[in-house]
Amino acid sequence: MRTLRTCSALAIFTTLAGCATAAVPPELVSARSAYDRAASGPTARLDPADLLTAKETLDRAEKSLADNADAQETKDIAYTAERRVEIAESRARTLVETQQKDSVTAQMNASQTATVRSTSAALGRANQQLASQGQELQTSEQRRADAEKRAAQATADLERIGSVKQEARGMVITLSGSVLFASAQWELLPEAQVKLGDVAKALTERDPDSRMVVEGHTDSQGTPAFNIDLSQKRADAVRTYLVSRGIAGDRITAQGFGLARPIADNGSAEGRANNRRVEIVVQPSAK
Amino acid sequence: MNTHFSLPALLLVGCASTFPAPTQHLADAESAQRSARELGAANQPTAQLHLKLADEQMVLAKKEMANGDNRSADFMLGRAKADSELAVALARELNASVEVKRAVETSETTAATNAIQGAVK
Numbered sequence: 001m002r003t004l005r006t007c008s009a010l011a012i013f014t015t016l017a018g019c020a021t022a023a024v025p026p027e028l029v030s031a032r033s034a035y036d037r038a039a040s041g042p043t044a045r046l047d048p049a050d051l052l053t054a055k056e057t058l059d060r061a062e063k064s065l066a067d068n069a070d071a072q073e074t075k076d077i078a079y080t081a082e083r084r085v086e087i088a089e090s091r092a093r094t095l096v097e098t099q100q101k102d103s104v105t106a107q108m109n110a111s112q113t114a115t116v117r118s119t120s121a122a123l124g125r126a127n128q129q130l131a132s133q134g135q136e137l138q139t140s141e142q143r144r145a146d147a148e149k150r151a152a153q154a155t156a157d158l159e160r161i162g163s164v165k166q167e168a169r170g171m172v173i174t175l176s177g178s179v180l181f182a183s184a185q186w187e188l189l190p191e192a193q194v195k196l197g198d199v200a201k202a203l204t205e206r207d208p209d210s211r212m213v214v215e216g217h218t219d220s221q222g223t224p225a226f227n228i229d230l231s232q233k234r235a236d237a238v239r240t241y242l243v244s245r246g247i248a249g250d251r252i253t254a255q256g257f258g259l260a261r262p263i264a265d266n267g268s269a270e271g272r273a274n275n276r277r278v279e280i281v282v283q284p285s286a287k
Numbered sequence: 288m289n290t291h292f293s294l295p296a297l298l299l300v301g302c303a304s305t306f307p308a309p310t311q312h313l314a315d316a317e318s319a320q321r322s323a324r325e326l327g328a329a330n331q332p333t334a335q336l337h338l339k340l341a342d343e344q345m346v347l348a349k350k351e352m353a354n355g356d357n358r359s360a361d362f363m364l365g366r367a368k369a370d371s372e373l374a375v376a377l378a379r380e381l382n383a384s385v386e387v388k389r390a391v392e393t394s395e396t397t398a399a400t401n402a403i404q405g406a407v408k
Contacts, residue, residue, distance in 0.1 A: 076362035083337075083369035090376035097383035101390045108394040115401055 025071060027078035028061050034085040046092035054084035150205050160195075170283040173199065177218070177234070177276030186233035188241055196238065199280070200245035209285035212247070214239045216256040217263075217279065219272035224258055232256025238278050308352055309361040316345060316364045319371035326378035334377035341370035 035051075035058050038044065043051055061077040064070075162175040180192040188196065203212065216231030216238075235254035243249045264271035320341055328334035344367035351360035 072359065073362055076366055080365045080369045083366070083373050087369070087373050087376045090373065090380050094376070094380040094383045097380065097387050101383065101387045104387065104390040104394055108390070108397060111394075112397065112401075 024065065025075045025078060027075040027082070028065060031058055031061060031078040031082040031085065034082045038085045038089050041089075042096075043089045043092040046095050047088045050084065050088035050091055054081055054088050057081035057084050147205055150201070167281075170281050173280040173282070175199075175238075175278045175280070176273070177278060178273060180238070180278060181234055184230065186230060186237050188237055193241060196241050197245055200242045200247055203242070203280075203282060204246055207282070207284055210251070211283045211285070212242075212252040213281045213283075214242070214252065214254040215261075215279040215281060216254070216258075217261055217275060217277050218259050219275040220259045220262070220266035221272065224260075227258035228256055229258075230256070231258050234278060238280070306357040306361070308357050309348075309364055312361055312364040312368070313348065313352070316341070316348075316368040316371060319368050319375065320345070323371045323374035323378060326375055326382070328374040328378040331377055331381045334374040334381070337370040337374040337377070341367045341374065344370065 035054060038051055038054070057077060058081040061074055061081050064074040064077050162173055162179075165172045165174070175192075175195075179195070180188055182189065203210070214235045216233070216235035218227040218231050220227075222230075232255070235256050239252050239254035242252055259266075259275070262271075262275045263277070264274035266272050266275060320338070323334065323338050323341075328338050344363050348360040348363035348367060351357070351363060
């Protein structure tokens with residue numbers, strides 16, 4: 001009976017308390033406003049999970065108010081609900097910042113990758129060009145070495161058929177008249193043609209732009225007029241042959257000096273033999 | 288009549304006193320506070336404010352627990368935890384913002400360096 005009476009009293013107390021219209025605390029007003037703001041903004045899309053938690057907390061606050069529970073409890077729950085809304089909003093903004101950072105980093109990485117690829121390709125092209133130039137240089141060096149070798153060979157050939165001297169007027173190649181011509185003749189002997197072919201080749205390879213003078217000389221036997229004529233014809237024969245072997249005609253002239261310029265004593269057979277000669281004077285190009 | 292209304296009131300007081308001490312919620316709130324401090328919440332004005340509110344609410348909650356008002360303490364701890372978690376969120380937001388600025392600066396510096404060094408674009 002006592003228990004029944006107690007329960008009845010408790011029921012009456014609770015009912016009376018429930019019937020009273022509780023005032024909405026400012027915490028709840030603020031929490032509702034905060035939730036509405038977040039729910040209609042980007043947070044709803046960016047962080048729906050945290051916003052749902054905030055909504056559930058707000059619902060608890062609303063229920064607390066409706067149940068007319070302890071006013072302080074309603075305030076506490078509403079306060080917490082507002083914080084939950086703010087947490088959701090902050091996390092949404094953080095997500096945006098993170099996405100922005102990822103985007104900037106991705107763009108930078110893509111740009112770096114593209115730059116590295118382009119630079120690498122350019123480097124590859126430069127290397128290829130360098131290799132090609134190196135190859136050309138090597139080929140050029142090889143050609144030069146070959147030319148020097150041929151020139152050396154030609155000089156050696158020249159020295160076999162005559163003497164080579166450097167004088168103030170240029171390089172003087174002296175060919176013995178007896179090697180080139182029969183006595184009192186101006187037609188080149190077959191062996192002489194072969195040798196002069198080597199001379200022409202050597203002269204072409206040494207300096208393609210050099211100028212040359214072919215000089216004919218005789219000993220003192222015979223008249224000066226005969227010797228002038230003979231030496232001129234011999235010089236012409238040598239010039240003609242050299243031109244036929246590729247030396248430009250305007251680079252080479254021929255002149256007969258007869259007995260006027262002996263280099264040895266005409267009193268001996270050996271001296272006369274030395275005086276019978278053809279000299280090719282090579283004047284280097286101005287370059 | 289007086290007897291009828293005082294008895295339920297006594298019963299209600301009795302119910303309140305049986306609310307268990309919210310030790311787990313206290314530990315949770317303290318953990319949230321520590322996280323906020325570790326993330327540098329004290330360096331961000333708004334986060335710092337919420338950390339301070341959480342501190343005050345923690346003090347109040349502990350006082351209520353000491354007075355045996357565990358139910359009120361539990362609600363107060365809920366507030367403290369929410370404020371600490373908000374401080375954490377704000378600190379993380381600030382850190383993210385700093386990282387964005389840093390990324391933009393790095394990107395600009397890299398682009399400038401590439402330009403100076405003549406990288407092919």
